[in-house]
Amino acid sequence: MLYREAGQFKTNYFADQAVFPIRQDRIGVAIILLLAFVAIPLYGSNFLLQAVVIPFLIYSLASIGLNLLTGYTGLLSLGTGAFMGVGAYACYKLTSLFPGVNILIWMICSGFVAAAVGVVFGLPSLRIKGFYLAIATLAAQFFLQWCFVRIPWLVNYNVSNAIEVPQRMLGDIVITGPNASLHTRYFTVLIIVVAMTWIASNIVHGRIGRMWMAVRDQDIAAELMGIRLLRTKLLAFAVSSFYCGVAGAMLVFLWYGGAEAETFNINQSFFVLFMVIIGGLGSLLGSYLGAALIFGLPILLRLLPDALGVPMHSATIEHMSFLIVGGLIIIFLIVEPHGLARLWQITKQKLRVWPFPY
Amino acid sequence: MRAPSSPSEIAAGDVLLAAENISLSFGGVKALTGVSFDIRKGEIRAIIGPNGAGKTSMLNVINGFYQADHGTITFKGVRRGKMRPYEAAEFGIARTFQNVALFRGMSTLDNLMAGRTLKMRRSFFWHILRHGPALQEEVEHRRKVEEIIDFLEIPHIRRVPVGRLPYGLQKRVELGRALAMEPELLLLDEPMAGMNLEEKEDMCRYIIDVNNHFGTTIALIEHDMGVVMDLSDRVVVLDYGRKIADGAPNQVKQDQAVIDAYLGVAH
């Protein structure tokens, strides 16, 4: 009985309406935060930070964004890549036009631009659902990507036709550009991702989250209870695109250091969708687990042959991780749509009664 | 939120809702033809009739899910031709469904909390923080929802996703979700269909209690005649989309047209 709530009595509804009512969960979150803020920057290698942890965090945020829309509100989107792109291009334009304003402010503002674009492309969602909506968002994906390629104004008429991240400071610290230190970028990403996860968790645990899930589960009943479908869906599109937009801006400004239109193609959309499916639809924790699996798996596969003493070609490893991810997606879609997050819940349930079978 | 344009207070026994000359058709199918009846404040009004008579369609017209081709609905003195479902909800009309329409992925508690949506007013900003007014509001409504959970005797399934509950309990949670809206008029579409005897008895008790203690006016569709006779104050009978009888249960039971309709006599 490692994980149990016995003896933890809630004396009021304040405590019981808390996001983590069980003490072990709160301790778990504290440990993870401690790892992220202290252990990883102290002991993590540069490779770990740059190739694993930073992209993992950024993609976790994008997954949360898509999960709010697809997992919580039940609206399937294939436009995630494009909405991330909107964030990246908006951030680039804003900081080029107003270099005096802090880049962090522009990263958040680029989320608002993405939200506005998301709302426009979310308008058809009142009339169409499921597969057809997915096609509509696909149209958004291609249209926006076309804009990224064809409108040179978006990249300040650079000959490379790509975003070239300029150097920006916060006080004396270089945050973006080639001279920004790895640790600065890591902490910037970490703080933004943690704060936005906290906000997402607040939203989904309150009235708005319930409205989204109500629309997902039974839109007719939801409407007859006074929930306005269009408003609710558009709010989901807005918040979701906001998250994707900020993730896109961070992807370019704090990880890649530059990007062209191809960065935000349909593969990017599917990449994030896979994370959401594997991690678990309708779960914030799942968004992290999905991103962790997709980024962790290739690394594990690379370490595994060494540990076993079997040499393996790096192309083979890449193919293997493709195969495994593909297989997992099929398995999760068929067997467990709530993904890794649900498996984790089942494990917790087992721990709660351990060592007894029931 | 828009309030009714001139909400007049209705005393018990006065007409709360009047349907006048309602007609509704789907393509060639006439679901309702010139149906008029009223519901008085505080009563339990049964709507009965054979399968396909148009009972569910009538409820759908009342809460705005279907738009009648002809006719008007007057609720609390406000007469309307057209209305959106969420407006009906804002007017104080709640309902349950013939085929349970719960939010299956959500817990019992969240289903009932979702029923409080219209009564929650805190802005998006406060929800982002989940602090201060938003949390305060959340807790206030939680208290109200817990009262309903106690009333319906379902505290043990508070945290269970409703999709995993047995059918009888789902029906009860659905009643709870409607009650969470604190409606003035509660529409129940076959609340006892598919239940065993014990569950039916419980459900009858809840319906009577809701009517007595909260003073909620109830319109009830039910096939079980025994239940209808016990529960309802007045009964309206539909057959092939037309009203064929209207009155006290005993009176309706002896009506020749009703007997014929239920025995399937050719028209």
Ligand SMILES: Nc1ncnc2c1ncn2[C@@H]1O[C@H](COP(=O)(O)OP(=O)(O)OP(=O)(O)O)[C@@H](O)[C@H]1O
């Ligand atoms: N959305 C719809 N589209 C087409 N026809 C419909 C629709 N809704 C109802 N009808 C038709 O209207 C008629 C009345 O149906 P309704 O569901 O109101 O009957 P009911 O009295 O509730 O029957 P039951 O006892 O079987 O629930 C039926 O002939 C039905 O086929």
Ligand SMILES: [Mg+2]
């Ligand atoms: Mg019916």
